[in-house]
Amino acid sequence: MKTLADDPGQLPRMMQRLALLVSLTLVVLAVIAALVLVQGIDRQIDDVTRTHEVRNHARELTLSLIDAESSELGYVLTGEQHYLEVYRRSTAAISTRAKSLTSLTKHDPEQSARLAAIVDDIDQRMVELKRTMDLAMAQRMPEARALLLSSASAGPMTPMRLALEQFIGDESQKLHERNQSIDLARLWLVGAIVAALAGAVALAFVLFTRAQRDVRMLAQNRRLLQSENEALEAHVRERTQAVEEAREHAERERQRVEALLQDTSHRIGNSLATVSSLLGLQLLRSESHEVKQALEAARSRVHAIASGHRRLRLGDDLETARADEFLEAVLQDMATTLCDADGVSLVGEFEPILISARDATTIGILVGELVTNALKHAFPAGRAGRILVWLKRDATGVPTLSVIDDGVGIEGSSQPGEGGLGSVIIKQLAYQFGGVPAYERRLEGGLKVVVPLPGIEQQQAPN
Missing domain, CATH: 1.20.120.1730 (Four Helix Bundle (Hemerythrin (Met), subunit A))
Known part of the structure; x- marks a missing residue:
């Protein structure tokens, strides 16, 4: 009361x-x-x-x-x-x-x-x-x-x-x-x-x-209120101008940081490309078949890492990237640089899934390993074919990476995904995202590799 x-x-x-x-x-x-x-x-x-x-x-x-x-x-x-x-x-x-x-x-x-x-x-x-x-x-x-x-x-x-x-x-x-x-x-x-x-x-x-x-008091208060309102509007204009200037400055700084990050990624990619070239020179001077195979595998992996760094484009938050744009660029780079892919076409189908910038390179390496294994084993002696790379959500909504080829497949009773260094690398990279690669023989020929990646969404930065 x-x-x-x-x-x-x-x-x-x-x-x-x-x-x-x-x-x-x-x-x-x-x-x-x-x-x-x-x-x-x-x-x-x-x-x-x-x-x-x-x-x-x-x-x-x-x-x-x-x-x-x-x-x-x-x-x-x-x-x-x-x-x-x-x-x-x-x-x-x-x-x-x-x-x-x-x-x-x-x-x-x-x-x-x-x-x-x-x-x-x-x-x-x-x-x-x-x-x-x-x-x-x-x-x-x-x-x-x-x-x-x-x-x-x-x-x-x-x-x-x-x-x-x-x-x-x-x-x-x-x-x-x-x-x-x-x-x-x-x-x-x-x-x-x-x-x-x-x-x-x-x-x-x-x-x-x-x-x-x-x-009279009301008129005086009205004049005072008008004066205060004008002062407040002037202060708001000043603050708005200051905020606009701060926003423009922040935008310039963001663009500068983005340019620096892009430049850094390009420098890292160029440096790795230089390493790949050096490995290629060493490969030409080596006479041992086993050494050549090891150098070729190392050169391919270094090239995949370099391609990932060069093709990475960050979003506005500088912490995430779109998987479809990034992997499309990686596939194009691989199609133009891998000498073994002359008769093989690379086709990519990707959903616009946001992934963390720190995981983008890892996913690029994983795609590079899967595509390299398919080129190496599914298409011997210049055999032509197609490799289809998918990154989509399955029926439960989990992002899933699939690599499907129509090559010769795996002969004999050997189990897919066993024995090679590439298989080990694929398992380790898939494990980082909480997935396990699954290899399936196709009845019409070729091999299908499915890698669930549930950890992508758990680790990605907020949009």
């Missing part, structure tokens, strides 16, 4: 996230406060409207009471009909106004109770008015005037008008108190909105400043 000590940049990132969260929270709170403020204003408007209606209805009720009382007095005293019409309109308006006020004040229990008491008094007074008007309309004017002028009826509307005026004043006072409370709440809400927006603006400014600094 990472800690702040493991990642120094984690704390600034946490502070940025916290500042952003706080800024968003303040904005949300400001929006909520604005909604509450709007709702408060709506409630205040509704409250003012309702209070205005209550006051208007109360005043109209007061006026209707006055009109009812005035029309009663006028009709009883004069009997004129227009007072009766005014009375009827006033009594109807009193009932309507009373019901409206009751409906408007039902949410306020105190005002509703007060209004109920006033309405009860109004109802009682209206009963008395109706009794007086009934007497007047029945042309019982004396009784009606007596009832109107009775002490019980003196100034009956004054307490109700005063009660309604008090009711209107209390309603106005409550409206004023509610407006003050709403104004105070509105002031607090406005202050909260201003504070929230100011905090959000401050945090936004901090975040903006931080973002600008991060952008």
